[in-house]
Amino acid sequence: MKLLGMALMFVGVASFASAVSVPEIDPGSAGSAVALLSGALLVIRSSRKK
Amino acid sequence: MRDTEQKPGVSRDNGLQSTSSSNYHFIHIHHSSLGLTHRLILFVLLFAAEWIPITHFVHKGRGGGSFLYIAVAFSSLFMAIAYFRSKDSFQRISSQVKKTPIRWSFFAYHLVALAAFLGFSSIPTGSNPLSYAITALWYAAGVLAIVLAACAFVPAVLVLEFVRTTGYAWVYALVAAIVAWRVTIYASLGNGAVWNPAIDLSWKPATDLTFTLVKGLLHLFLTQVVADRATMTIGSPKFNVIVSPWCAGFEGTALMLVFSVAWVGYFRREFRFPHALLLIPAGMLVVWLSNALRITALILIGVAGAPNVAVGGFHSQAGWIAFNCVALGFAVVTRHMPWFASNRVAPDMFAPGVFASDVFASSVSSQPAQAPLSTHAVHNATAAYLTPFLAILAAAMISRAASGSFEWLYPLRFVAAAAVLWFFRSEYSKLDWHFGWYSVLAGFSVFGIWLGLDVMTGTHAPSAIGAGLASLPSPGRIAWIVFRTAAAVVTVPIAEELAFRGFLIRRLSSADFESLSPRYYTYVALLVSSVAFGLLHGERWLAGTAAGLIYAAAFLRRGRIGDAVVAHGITNALLAATVLTAGKWDLW
Numbered sequence: 001m002k003l004l005g006m007a008l009m010f011v012g013v014a015s016f017a018s019a020v021s022v023p024e025i026d027p028g029s030a031g032s033a034v035a036l037l038s039g040a041l042l043v044i045r046s047s048r049k050k
Numbered sequence: 051m052r053d054t055e056q057k058p059g060v061s062r063d064n065g066l067q068s069t070s071s072s073n074y075h076f077i078h079i080h081h082s083s084l085g086l087t088h089r090l091i092l093f094v095l096l097f098a099a100e101w102i103p104i105t106h107f108v109h110k111g112r113g114g115g116s117f118l119y120i121a122v123a124f125s126s127l128f129m130a131i132a133y134f135r136s137k138d139s140f141q142r143i144s145s146q147v148k149k150t151p152i153r154w155s156f157f158a159y160h161l162v163a164l165a166a167f168l169g170f171s172s173i174p175t176g177s178n179p180l181s182y183a184i185t186a187l188w189y190a191a192g193v194l195a196i197v198l199a200a201c202a203f204v205p206a207v208l209v210l211e212f213v214r215t216t217g218y219a220w221v222y223a224l225v226a227a228i229v230a231w232r233v234t235i236y237a238s239l240g241n242g243a244v245w246n247p248a249i250d251l252s253w254k255p256a257t258d259l260t261f262t263l264v265k266g267l268l269h270l271f272l273t274q275v276v277a278d279r280a281t282m283t284i285g286s287p288k289f290n291v292i293v294s295p296w297c298a299g300f301e302g303t304a305l306m307l308v309f310s311v312a313w314v315g316y317f318r319r320e321f322r323f324p325h326a327l328l329l330i331p332a333g334m335l336v337v338w339l340s341n342a343l344r345i346t347a348l349i350l351i352g353v354a355g356a357p358n359v360a361v362g363g364f365h366s367q368a369g370w371i372a373f374n375c376v377a378l379g380f381a382v383v384t385r386h387m388p389w390f391a392s393n394r395v396a397p398d399m400f401a402p403g404v405f406a407s408d409v410f411a412s413s414v415s416s417q418p419a420q421a422p423l424s425t426h427a428v429h430n431a432t433a434a435y436l437t438p439f440l441a442i443l444a445a446a447m448i449s450r451a452a453s454g455s456f457e458w459l460y461p462l463r464f465v466a467a468a469a470v471l472w473f474f475r476s477e478y479s480k481l482d483w484h485f486g487w488y489s490v491l492a493g494f495s496v497f498g499i500w501l502g503l504d505v506m507t508g509t510h511a512p513s514a515i516g517a518g519l520a521s522l523p524s525p526g527r528i529a530w531i532v533f534r535t536a537a538a539v540v541t542v543p544i545a546e547e548l549a550f551r552g553f554l555i556r557r558l559s560s561a562d563f564e565s566l567s568p569r570y571y572t573y574v575a576l577l578v579s580s581v582a583f584g585l586l587h588g589e590r591w592l593a594g595t596a597a598g599l600i601y602a603a604a605f606l607r608r609g610r611i612g613d614a615v616v617a618h619g620i621t622n623a624l625l626a627a628t629v630l631t632a633g634k635w636d637l638w
Binding site for chain 2: 025026028029030031032033035036037039040041042043044046047
């Protein structure tokens with residue numbers, strides 16, 4: 001749930017990025033990038049519990 | 051409402067009522083079992099589902115946009131502040147809410163108020179007294195619609211009780227929301243009042259330092275470097291770029307600040323303080339340095355003869371790739387540095403241990419329709435479910451970064467997914483890959499919905515695939531189409547169904563998701579996983595969400611991953627046939 005919360009937070013931040021339209025972070029790729037990061041963190045965290 | 055099998059001993063706090071039989075508890079899920087958090091999520095989803103379709107019909111000139119912005123910001127901030135100030139009250143009221151059913155009568159009143167709101171929206175605005183009265187009614191109807199929807203999920207008396215226990219939280223939230231609203235206005239106007247490094251000169255040293263770093267790095271690779279600090283132009287005579295203030299690493303650094311603060315804050319029990327606070331500036335510094343590497347690499351790609359790739363795919367993807375690498379590195383490295391670790395965490399908390407599923411496995415006489423991926427705690431089941439999908443996402447980022455407008459490296463996605471699926475093949479052999487007639491029906495249904503919504507929502511951005519394929523020699527063109535089709539029909543359905551249906555639906559209900567039957571679900575988990583699936587389909591998010599729900603229905607009917615995969619594969623095969631026969635490349 002914590003990681004899901006973080007993912008939502010990133011979606012919010014990335015949405016703000018789309019409002020100011022800057023070149024460093026492409027808002028169009030935010031969805032897949034956030035999904036990749038969240039999923040990878042979930043895998044890392046779950047491996048830690050083993 | 052549905053019944054589902056649950057292994058004995060599973061204790062769930064979301065209002066499930068259990069009655070024991072010899073080896074099983076049969077769980078009944080009621081609407082009234084939903085706690086405050088679940089109801090808030092449902093309320094937000096309802097709000098989004100209603101608001102998005104009516105946006106085009108609603109007046110923009112009455113100040114409603116600002117009002118809505120402040121209302122949403124206020125609600126979010128209030129809940130966050132209130133939760134941290136009054137956790138006990140939150141939990142107490144949540145338990146009271148669980149006993150209260152969703153009140154559908156309020157939902158009906160809400161629909162009436164919403165209809166009135168839309169009706170007032172259809173009346174043109176003006177500057178006469180009648181228009182002011184209509185505007186007031188318009189606001190009243192809108193606010194009433196929101197309040198009534200909220201009352202359907204949470205009784206007003208409980209909301210007021212909760213507000214009373216949180217003191218002045220509502221004042222802080224209101225002030226912060228108004229400040230955030232003003233900041234966003236200034237930022238979006240780009241007038242330099244707030245957050246515009248082009249005018250905010252305090253950011254200038256960072257831009258200069260980035261310029262200097264890039265110049266130094268380029269000298270390692272190029273004999274002739276063009277570097278004009280007056281215009282911030284840098285590169286070679288053949289290919290050069292302007293380092294604008296926005297390119298100074300501002301966004302990545304801000305994202306890293308959010309990430310590192312959230313990570314250290316969420317997992318604070320695992321960190322030693324104040325040592326762990328050093329991780330925050332360290333992470334920001336690494337991201338900022340990676341931005342200089344990104345600009346250097348972009349210039350070198352352009353100089354090497356691929357300017358389209360440099361300013362196209364690489365420009366769009368490299369920032370995210372760098373940020374993801376640093377963020378993941380942050381998460382991994384902090385695990386292995388004892389200096390940052392708290393000694394309060396019980397040593398056996400993360401040690402190899404016996405999960406609930408292991409205990410259940412020995413006590414349950416018959417297995418559910420589909421066995422969990424593993425009942426042993428010697429491997430990472432989350433990895434087996436998620437890694438194929440993550441491999442596709444990672445390969446997609448790399449392949450886009452190496453492309454201009456046409457993603458010529460798409461086969462990398464297929465190869466990456468196939469390799470991971472092969473790696474975990476022994477785990478997947480334990481899943482039930484059978485399928486029934488309804489999965490075929492589901493596949494055809496989604497195909498129809500997908501095309502139907504595509505026609506209804508109008509034109510989409512033109513695809514560069516047709517022109518890109520035309521530029522390839524015949525063998526390359528055929529190979530690309532074969533890999534693209536194989537990915538759409540085989541690897542993508544398997545990877546996405548494992549992630550969204552096999553994993554996420556249960557994971558949203560319990561961290562120990564393997565202890566739950568594959569047929570277990572809650573309405574919230576079903577909705578969230580389907581919306582997440584839809585959002586990953588970009589502008590086709592609505593069709594994606596509908597597809598997610600239908601594939602989930604196919605999966606949950608028997609708890610067989612094979613049903614969902616076959617349904618998904620059939621949809622994608624039909625779409626591929628449409629693309630290849632009708633040349634509708636935008637469907638890919």
